[in-house]
Amino acid sequence: MTEIFAVRYAETLARATRIFGSREKAERWMVTPALGLEQRRPIEMLASAEDLEVLETFLGRIEYGVYH
Template sequence: MATYAVPEVLGGDILLGRSLAKSGALADLVRDGLPVKALLLLAERLDLRQSEIAESIGIPLRTLTRRMASDARLTSAESDRTVRLAQVYATAVETLGDGNKAAAWLKTPNRALRGQRPLDQLDTDPGVREVEDILGRIAYGVYS
């Protein structure tokens, strides 16, 4: 649903260094590793500190700082988690209508998630599906 917005959330073709118009281009980019600047842009969109974004994708802060200094790329696993976070953010923006509202919603404890923040659920595939399910219910006006 919001898959087409993911490249823009991560900085678009210019920041990512290639056109992602072709099918499978995003998967190839994830395998090659995203530029660390894409992660920093996502952190800015989510209004997260570097330590928070590092924790969300499972990278030590010192490693992130070192990669930022050398303008290095993320590993494929880190890139995959970054894209997963970008996809959920893009879906939240589409559902809630605004980037600031989406960022706030992702950082606010939610009853449907047993009082936990949606952002904290994005470290596993089942957690991502649960957050996406809640966003789908919001989009269709289904309350639980």
């Protein structure tokens, strides 16, 4: 795991934990294909800056109730 990937993972996991209410739920979300991400798993989207931006937008939508 590269350092950049590790940092992105930690930051995304922390945000997802706040949104979903537990680390366990956040970890499960990170490895589950998401309809709003074209069935991609969030963890797969941490490798590129462009995908990370899409993922962050998606998390924001979940946080504000746009996606369930």
